[in-house]
Amino acid sequence: MTTILQGPHQGTATAHGEEALRPLLDALRLVLPFDAAALLRRTGTTLRPLACIGLTEEVIGHRFEPERHPRLARLLASATPLRFDADCALPDPYDGLIDGQPDLLPVHDCMGARLHVDGRVWGLLTLDALTPGAFAAITPAQLAAWVAQVEGGLAALDKRVPVAVPAGMPPVIHAVDRPSITPRRELLGRSAAMRHLREEIAIVAPSDLSVLILGETGVGKELVAQRLHADSVRRDAPLVLINCAALPEHLAESELFGHRRGAYTGATQDRLGKFELAHGGTLLLDEIGELPLAMQAKLLRVLQNGEIQRPGDDRPRRVDVRVLAATHRDLRADIAQGRFRSDLYHRLGAYPLHVPTLRERGRDVLALAGAFLEEMQHRLGTRALRLTPLAKEALLAHVWPGNVRELEHVISRAALRARAQHPDHPGRSARWISIDTQHLGLGSETLSAASKPDLASAPPTGGTHAPTVPPHLGLREATEAFQRDWLREALTRHAGNQAAVAREAGMHRSNLFRLLRRLGV
Structure with missing residues (x-):
């Protein structure tokens, strides 16, 4: 909790x-x-x-x-x-x-x-x-x-100064931040969506503004909060995380603000709440949309005047806390239905951050898979784990309704299956264990059109139709059939303009050219 x-x-x-x-x-x-x-x-x-x-x-x-x-x-x-x-x-x-x-x-x-x-x-x-x-x-x-x-x-x-380089080497001049504390995991990815998120974090992290972190379950909202804290002036103070969805309503006030001895039945001693524990640092209110309305009003008062009052205590206490909030819910819809206070929403959302889904991140899935494979390799104490080309295609083609968390679980299971089939032997010549499509265990939704973030076609217009995949094909053949169908549709829409197709597919033009040549399009 x-x-x-x-x-x-x-x-x-x-x-x-x-x-x-x-x-x-x-x-x-x-x-x-x-x-x-x-x-x-x-x-x-x-x-x-x-x-x-x-x-x-x-x-x-x-x-x-x-x-x-x-x-x-x-x-x-x-x-x-x-x-x-x-x-x-x-x-x-x-x-x-x-x-x-x-x-x-x-x-x-x-x-x-x-x-x-x-x-x-x-x-x-x-x-x-x-x-x-x-x-x-x-x-x-x-x-x-x-x-x-x-x-x-x-x-x-x-x-943040230019570097002199000898003739033949172009100058390299960039302005970047000083080293900072790094969370256990990082915000990996080269996609435009992740670059934008990192830029937004760099802008707001040094400030004391409240940040509302929005995104589907499993996208890494807690990791964003850790990054905001690590890059802030409060990095040396505590980061306290509390899951509002796991707070029993009758104990929520005590959890957040603490209590004095005797305030409740069973309150046998004074207790510090999470705001006091986070004094000087950062408090993350995860799943803020699940907080009861009565507690929302009390939380708003703390955010407005920077003071808490423990149950059973007449004396208010000043707290210096930066508040971050995270939710997968549509808080605007909750406000319209009377489930969330609009004034609290605006107080928390001084700087909203949207964490992109894995479906929006294109080929970032491969960098994330590499990170999870490295973790599993050390956890299992096994040889290096490597994805086969077909396994990479399958990962890129999957829908990922569970986002990064689903990917982590898929990779963990695949590593276990692959190691079971190829146990370590002292005399084995191979230097790594290959993870193939059968180890991933991805379902038929892998081949859904919505699963291709790097090849996401525009809605069909005119005489175009959504790409279809014959059901009798194997995974590799079906993936290539989908790509071939999509590329032909896109080339038709853009009158053969490969640069426009590359932009729509989210890939470099040279990579598109190689793909067209390989698929015979």
Whole structure:
């Protein structure tokens, strides 16, 4: 019913997103012949990819433990950049994660370096070239020089100043926030909806405005609240979470405001309420739409004057609390039906935030799946878990009525099923366990037209019709049939304009061209 996160979370990470850090890798690509590169931020004992080139989408959700990845451990332990021999026997952390290389990585060149900012270890830069010998001509001095430029770029981003770069590398200038405390999980995703949400959080988090967090069940409203608190000036004070739906009506006042001894039958001692526990920090009222009307009036009074009064106590007490509220309900409809106070709605909703559904987030499902796979891998103590191309297609095609929470449960079950079929054996040559469509256990709703956020067609007009899928096809064939039908419809609507179709599909034009060629459209 109530959760208190006392003080800051363990570990910090920069607020730099991929938008800020990707140009550093783009600049390196002008002078180094790599096929894949990553900037990994060290957070506690893990390495977290913040920006990547040439790696699959789910990599952003992974967290690498150096003790499980000897190449990364050696890079962290080395004071100078390292280049691994092309035939190095150490397993590569990106096996199964290089874009276009679903199998074990062949013999290839790999190098990297530990990165420092302000004299502290920031993380790692890793570079991979699929052509053996691609890095042979790069001297240690040259590599060290480029690593120094990356470190300078990271330092400049932290200090909000331009970074000087040598000829041939474009300048990288971005204004970003200082490092902040990070919740246990993060707001992953590259979709426009998630970028907009992060921008809104960055705007309102430093203020003391009340925030009303709106969204369906399972979208991550509590995670948004944690992010708001972590990025606020109250980050070092408690974040107190209380589920209003679980509050018994006769105890709600005591839970929120506390009570004096003897105020109720059974009140044998003074008790602090959640407002006092959150003093100086943040209080999240989850499922605020379930709060009884009588308590809504008392809550409004606290929000208006910043004072609480414990039952059984005549003396009001001042509280300094930032209030966040979350709900999956349509509060405007509840107001119209007399179930929610309009004055409380406007007091709580000084800055409303809409958390997008998973259906609105397109290919973010792959990054989230990668994060959940990494969690399950550590929880089970098993080999790396990787999605097959068909499994990725199935995840992208699913409706996700349960949003991120449903995805987490699907991935957890799939990991268990896959491990049961492929138990770990000391002599097994495979470096990971593949998760395929049969492990996901997704129902027939996977192929619903509403399930394609990256290929969402406009309502049929004129002579067009909704794409249909023959029932006798297997999953892969049915998915391709749906995509083929949708693309033909979209090309007809846009008179063959591939740029317009790419915009409607929410994908890059080059990716659309490859998809058209693969499907023979």
